[in-house]
Amino acid sequence: MIELKNVTKKFESKKKGHAILALKNVNLTVNQGEIFGVIGYSGAGKSTLVRCVNFLEKPSSGEVIVNGQTLGKLTNDQLRQARQNIGMIFQGFNLLKTANVYDNIAIPLKLTGIPASEIKARVEKYLNIVGLSDKKYVFPNQLSGGQKQRVAIARALSHEPDILLSDEATSALDPETTDSILNLLLKINREFGITILLITHEMHVIQKICDRVAVMENGEIIEQGNVIDVYSDPQTTTTERFVSSIFPSDIPNEIIEELAQRGPIIQLTFVGESADQPALSMLAKKFDIHSNILSGNIVQLKDRPFGKLTAHIQGTKAETDKALHYLIEQGVKVSEVKVNG
């Protein structure tokens, strides 16, 4: 379990008297065994946050508690010990270019004093888990980006940590390779119960593997919760922007303006079971209205489908009101699309 309590990180700038507050009073709890994602635009403070969890950056104030240990109160030796329990992977992989795959995993193990026979067993075990047993004697420059990240994951796992931190681990990879690495992270989480805290600027990463998400802006966590709740009911403009990035709606304003004169344009948000229900065709049967779909999409979250549909409803005001009320009763979130909105 990871807890950040009122964590603030200030970077003193070389320019006179100028300081950057990269983290402002951040409170965050990541439960044992979950995959927690932190999303935000560039400069939001994500890297600083994740680096505070293993004290690569020391907070200026506040507490970081990992598995019950307050990192700021540990001696250097104790901190080194605590870090063994926290693996980390990076966007740039951070492999030793002059060492082959085997040694990239074996050297850090050797440095922590693990006996040679145990090192061999661990390298083999974790290369097998990441699917690279046949690449033991290959050098990093002979590997693809996805394979390099797999080596980095095997290296992190070889220390048998409880926690894995991921700093934009898939940001340098193409979409297909990204998915294969995300599937690997899911497998690690499920098979070994490793808690994963990842930072990303991609919604795809959040929706594919995360249980909970926090949204960061200007060094603050502006929203957090279960992925499904944050996706279906974003509370801030920034979160709304992230969510709408997966549901691009390019209906020109002129068309919205013209249609709105003849009936409401509504956006329906479906979660879970209701994503499969033919809500609009039901409406046409039950009420004296016509509906016309303008845009729509369904995405698969980690364990449930989630969809958005934009439709134009025509009928008398009394009938359209009844129809919208019915949808809400069915558990569908309905909002009206405003002109210029």
Ligand SMILES: Nc1ncnc2c1ncn2[C@@H]1O[C@H](COP(=O)(O)OP(=O)(O)OP(=O)(O)O)[C@@H](O)[C@H]1O
């Ligand atoms: N070592 C440092 N010295 C001074 N300022 C820093 C340092 N590290 C980060 N910052 C500043 O802190 C703020 C947050 O940076 P951070 O890298 O944590 O954001 P981020 O959300 O990870 O962005 P990106 O995705 O672009 O890396 C930025 O204004 C950045 O310039």
